[in-house]
Structure formats: structure tokens, C-alpha cells
Amino acid sequence: MPGLHLTRTAENSDEIDALVAALADDGGGRVGMAGMAPDLPLRLRRTFAPLPRLLGRKVSQAWTWEAADRRDPNWYPQGITTSARTGFREQHGHDVLVTSWYARQSGGSRISVVDLERRRYGHVLLVMPTLTDGRAGFKPLKVHAGGIVWHGDHLHVAATGAGIHSAHVGDVLRVPAGSSYPAFGHRYVLPVRFTQRSGQDDGVERLRYSFLTLDRSQDTPTLVVGEYGSPTQTRRMARFLLDPESGLPRHEHDGRSVPEVDDRGVVRMQGVAAVDGTYYVTRSRGPLKPGSVYVGRPGAFREHRWATPPGPEDLVWWPETGCVWSVSEHPRRRWVFGMRRQDLPA
Numbered sequence: 001m002p003g004l005h006l007t008r009t010a011e012n013s014d015e016i017d018a019l020v021a022a023l024a025d026d027g028g029g030r031v032g033m034a035g036m037a038p039d040l041p042l043r044l045r046r047t048f049a050p051l052p053r054l055l056g057r058k059v060s061q062a063w064t065w066e067a068a069d070r071r072d073p074n075w076y077p078q079g080i081t082t083s084a085r086t087g088f089r090e091q092h093g094h095d096v097l098v099t100s101w102y103a104r105q106s107g108g109s110r111i112s113v114v115d116l117e118r119r120r121y122g123h124v125l126l127v128m129p130t131l132t133d134g135r136a137g138f139k140p141l142k143v144h145a146g147g148i149v150w151h152g153d154h155l156h157v158a159a160t161g162a163g164i165h166s167a168h169v170g171d172v173l174r175v176p177a178g179s180s181y182p183a184f185g186h187r188y189v190l191p192v193r194f195t196q197r198s199g200q201d202d203g204v205e206r207l208r209y210s211f212l213t214l215d216r217s218q219d220t221p222t223l224v225v226g227e228y229g230s231p232t233q234t235r236r237m238a239r240f241l242l243d244p245e246s247g248l249p250r251h252e253h254d255g256r257s258v259p260e261v262d263d264r265g266v267v268r269m270q271g272v273a274a275v276d277g278t279y280y281v282t283r284s285r286g287p288l289k290p291g292s293v294y295v296g297r298p299g300a301f302r303e304h305r306w307a308t309p310p311g312p313e314d315l316v317w318w319p320e321t322g323c324v325w326s327v328s329e330h331p332r333r334r335w336v337f338g339m340r341r342q343d344l345p346a
Helices: 013-025 032-036 051-055 067-071 088-092
Strands: 004-008 061-064 075-082 097-103 109-115 120-132 135-140 148-151 154-158 163-168 188-191 194-200 211-215 222-226 237-241 260-262 269-275 278-285 289-297 300-308 312-318 323-328 336-340
Touching: 013 120, 013 135, 013 188, 032 088, 075 154, 075 211, 075 323, 097 148, 097 312, 148 211, 154 211, 211 312, 222 269, 269 323, 278 300, 278 312, 300 336
Parallel strands: 075 148, 075 312, 120 188, 211 269, 269 312
Antiparallel strands: 004 194, 061 336, 075 097, 097 109, 109 120, 120 135, 148 154, 154 163, 163 194, 211 222, 222 237, 237 260, 269 278, 278 289, 289 300, 312 323, 323 336
């Protein structure tokens, strides 16, 4: 489908550098994802209850948040990605998951670093850096954050109609207690470096960047974007080639990144993982009924019903575990869970 594209904005380098300097004056500053990862104040809890009854037929392992995050009516989990093959393991000793949340009332959006090995996690507020009359600042990034991808040095956040917001994982900033920069209850913030703006030609419906995944099936990975859509809406999946050097969507001569598009997505799909030509797609069926996983290729999916907890969201393939991982969003029914790929045949 021609007519869809992304264009990249200039980097917020000056704003971020000014913010780093200002936080350093308060005793904080840039620590990066690897520097933040040892400082995870919250405890993950393993779910050992009968999994099929509580969590769905295909869940092989599951973890949940502390009580306040499990029940919070404001913050809702959405996206999930992993640090696998980013170089993080070499710095930190083992890989982690990262999830995203959006706030229904106030707070914007955030990510959580989820360390299954240590059974710990911690939140990082996503922010847009500002520089006004020489004074550095930031404001919460107000975005649904329905999907995230960590690839190389960048963390990409789905921004629905706006496209994709991209941050550098080395830009995680510590905000010390008592700082003049309030972080809305968060100890760390991650500023957006640039935005990859959604665009379309006349007569083409704007692509909704509902969720993201990284497909490593080929030598050069591709970024796959999907749309959440009702039966009357488009349900497209767009595939962007990535530049091997930068790891970002490859620009054509006119500065645009143009995807290949398939319009045969699943109704109300929430997330996708792509492995060796096979797609794994989650579909939610409300806050009470277990969700489904569709496996196969566009136009030829096999549905696995009752596969997940109610409210499954984004997906990521974590090859070192042999599982596709997801998160569920509804209060008191929130898990980070893995499903063995071998249990999800096409």
C-alpha cells in the first residue's frame, strides 16, 4: 500500500544536555539503563497457582507486580520488549524485560525495567525535554505507549497517530530526592531524543502506530508496526527496513522511511511478534474473558482461544527463553507472562 511513511525530527540534544547539567547540580544526572538496572526498588512476585484456570491455557510462567501496581486504576501496562542482543547482558550480566504503561488520568507514560533473575523491577518516567529561556526542564510524555522496541542504543515507543517516539537508553537520568525537578513520584526519567513522525499521501488513511515489534528473521532486522482496529477499521501491519549502521528505519533519498504494508490483520489485535516468517498476534476479549493468540501469516492465522489472561497487550519474542512474552493490563489481573513457542503451533 503506497503513501505511508515516517520522517525523523531533529534530535533534542541541546535540551537533554542542559537537563543533564541541571540535574548534576542537584546531585543526579545521566546514569543510562545499565546504571539504573541495579537500583530496582520493587519486588516481582512469581505466580504458582494453577496457570490454565487463572492465566490462560498457553501460559508457562507468570510474574506479577507489587500490590499497588497490580491494583492501580491510573497506570495501565501496555508494551513489552527485551534487552536481548543489545549489548546489555555484557554490561549487566543478564538480560531484562522492559514494559511500558500509560496513565489514564495524570502522569503521561513510563517504562519499567523488569529483572526476572533478581525478581525486581523499577519505573522510569518518559518525558519530553524542554529548554525555555536557557532553563532546562521536562514534561511527561503523554502517549498510549501500546508497544515498545529496544534495538541497539534506542528504545522506540508507539505513539498511535503521531508515529514513534525514540529515546537513547544511555539517557536515563536520575532525579534525586528533593530535586527542583519533580519527576511525579519517579526516581528516574528518560527523555525523548527524536520523533519519527507518521505521514501519508492525500487519500491514504493515516497509519495508527498501536504496537511495535522487532523481526530478526533476516540478517538485517525489520521493525513491524501494527494497528488495533475494530471490524470497521483498518488493521494493517507495516514493515520498515532498518539501517544496519544506525538501527533506525532506513531513509529513502527524500528523507522518508517507506514500509511494506499488509492489511490482513486480526480484529482488535493488541500486539505482534514475528519469528522466522511466523506471526504471533494477541487479541483481547475484555477484562474478564481470557485472550487469544493467533499464529501463522496474514490471511491464514490459527486461533488459540483462552490462551492468555484477560487483557493481553504487546508481544516480544525472547529467543534465549524459548518464549513469547506479553503483559496483561486490567487491575487485579496484571501479569508479565511467557508462552512457549512450541505450545503455539500455526
